Amino acid sequence: MPEWRARAPVRFCDLGGWTDTRIVPRGSVLNFAARLYTYVTLSVKEGPGGFTLESLDTDERYSFQDIRRVEYNGVLDLLKAAVARSGIEARRSGLYSVRRQITVQVRSDAPPASGLGSSAALGVAAMGAFAAYQNHRLLPHELARQSQLLEVEDLKLECGVQDQFAAAYGGVSFMEVEYPGARVFSLPLDAATRCELEDRFVLVYTGKSHFSSAMHQKVIAEADRHRADFDQLAAAAVAGKEALLSGDLDAFADAMNRNWQAQKNLHADITTPEIEALHQAAFQAGAIGFKANGAGGGGTVTILVKRNCNTHVRRAAEELGMMVLPALIDTTGLQVWKVEN
DSSP: OEEEEEEEEEEEEEETTTTTSTTSSSEEEEEEEEEEEEEEEEEEEESSOEEEEEETTTOOEEEESOGGGOOOSSSSHHHHHHHHHHTOOSEEOSSSOEEEEEEEEEEESSOTTOSSOHHHHHHHHHHHHHHHHTTOOOOHHHHHHHHHHIIIIISOOOOOSHHHHHHHHOSEEEEEEETTEEEEEEOOOOHHHHHHHHHHEEEEEEEOOOOHHHHHHHHHHTGGGGHHHHHHHHHHHHHHHHHHHHTOHHHHHHHHHHHHHHHHHHOGGGSOHHHHHHHHHHHHHTEEEEEEOTTOSSEEEEEEEOTTOHHHHHHHHHHTTOEEEOOOBOSSOOEEEEEEO
């Protein structure tokens, strides 16, 4: 039974987030792909025909025969939409009718509702695995675009575009966004800057975030009042890019802090008491930069610390009952491979 497997990274420390959405005409985003992956395994064998979708993280399972009769009910909806958009057939007609049993399993290194863009990583990994199974050759840009359409067209959700491009391309990316399109530029960090970042980043899971599409709706409702904040967010992404290219991590920390202030201005629910407590404890322990990842409202935050203060800030987060995640930078983006069992 052959298997097609794929993995795509989540992203963190997204400066300029919110300017990659439909509410901003032109935006700028800087983000990092993390070595925290969403995995998709596609298994195919002869059988009665049909599909089985499984989440190995939540033990959710959904089986169906005909994608046209699938109900979107909150159970593995993104995988259902990916199957439908990919056009995979469980039954192939011809001289002989061949029935196939197709099983799709998914798991993620990132905790649930982490604000790291794990749904986008799932979409990119799923579309990559399905394309490989059908022998379709798609560019990273195409896979990112198809994955974003799963959410905004097929599931009618609100989301930006940065997460899908980060999952497809990997690395450190600067994006010039004119929604729904984006020009993606990979930042060529020197070895010293990359090593310093990986040593001095602390990625903390504060607890489950609000549903990101709901947070988008809250911000959209008040968007006209916050045009100056969107400008500040885009400016923070540009400043962060320039700081990284010059290896100036103090300037990068300043860009993070300016981004966090503008981000919080968008809606009161973007921060939480837990995030504010972490902010205070982290700076007392040696932090110099801080921002919530993604839509906020819980989830994860990225902290940049002074040299040799990583242990102190990690300890401060753990004393608050929070989980510290690896903050290593992925350099490959989506990867797809076939396994012959």
